[in-house]
Amino acid sequence: MNLFEPIIEEARRHPHFRGMLHSLRKHDREEFLRWAKGFPDRDGKLIEEFQISFNTVFWEIYLFAVFKTYDFKLDWSNRSPDFSVTFGSSHFTVEAVTANAAAEKSNEWDKIYSPCDFADFNIDRLNKEAMIRLSNSIHSKYRRYKAHYATMPHVRRSPFVLAVGPFEQPFFNHQYNRGIRAVLYDQYVDEPAFTANPEKYPNGPPHVKLNFVRKDNGSDIELGVFNDDRMQEISAIIFSCTATWGKVNALAPESPDQLTTIMSAWYTEPFGDLISKNGTQSKVGETITDGLQVYHNPNALHPLPPNIFRRKGVVQEYFDFECNKWIHEEAKSHLVFRMVMNGRCSDEEI
Secondary structure (H helix, E strand, O other), X not given: OOOOOOOOOHHHOOHHHHHHOOHHHHHHHHHHXXXXXXXXXXXXXXXXXXXXXXXXXXXXXXXXXXXXXOOOEEOOOOOOOOEEEXXXXXXXXXXXXXXXXXXXXXXXXXOOOOHHHHHOOOHHHHHHHHHHHHHHHHHHHHHHHHHOHHHOHHHHOOOEEEEEEEOOOOOHHHOXXXXXXXXHHOOEEOHHHHHHOHHHOOOOOOEEOOOEEEOOOOOEEEOOOOOOHHHOOOOEEEEOOOOOHHHHHHHOOOEOOEEEEEEEEEEEOOOOEEEEEEEOHHHHOOOOOOOOEEEEOOOOOOOOOHHHOOOOOOEEEEEEOOOOEXXXXXXXXXXXXXXXXXXEOOOOOO
16 A cells, blocks of 8 residues: 555645655655554545545654553454453543544644744744634534444443544644543643743643633634543543654655754753754654553543553553552653754755
């Protein structure tokens, strides 16, 4: 299966797909095809969907590559949800969903990264738009669960996990965990308050409860969906805002024809200091699971065991009922943010 063999007329190709066809993207394409090796085209439309919509297929193949890294056993005998997973004695299902731009808003691929774009950048506005779009995607899939997945024998008696990929706006990769933690637990990091009065917060930005986030039409969306039993059928949320094409760049072999410079920020042990790691792929040393976040529902009917995704650099948040406290695994040692700059080492334009 060659995802990069064009079968769609050029006018209908996704901008990201068109960009990946450049000759200097050869190593990136090969890396992504390694991710996709063994991924089944269950409805015969995978290549077409990838070339037209891109992000939905990219997110599913990223998850597939992650699951292979964990040596999960995948059962493809059921067409839905997207993944039926066995790990040791545990079985769970995963449904993938992307958060996308509202109809009247800019798509994530519309970003230019011009001085004007950066001058207009507002992290609070970005985070609140993320909350709205993430909440929309989660509620949509929850309704799908109630209407469809709950009737399936391989789903209803085991943990059900949503994997949410945020592609909802330009600069979406800057949101880190701000939007998703607000949606799930109503815990928001108020960076504007810290920026305005840093002397008031010697320990960093305060964590606040918002209760609601307001849409442009004036309606409110309630936050903290994991704080009670309203979504008890969802066992956990898998999330990453670093699972972008930059992840492919970061893992692809270094090429004499292309200069790839990675600029990334990481929390580091032992105190969780935020540091920069910049340079080539081999110097930074990113892995496919770096940046992965797993948020557990303390009110889940069928809890997802934390040991399943436990790995160095993979953040997990869950409530330990034996210790009666929240656990924040790998909070002081993980990838926060990454950008990639691609240059050329030849006379060919990239």
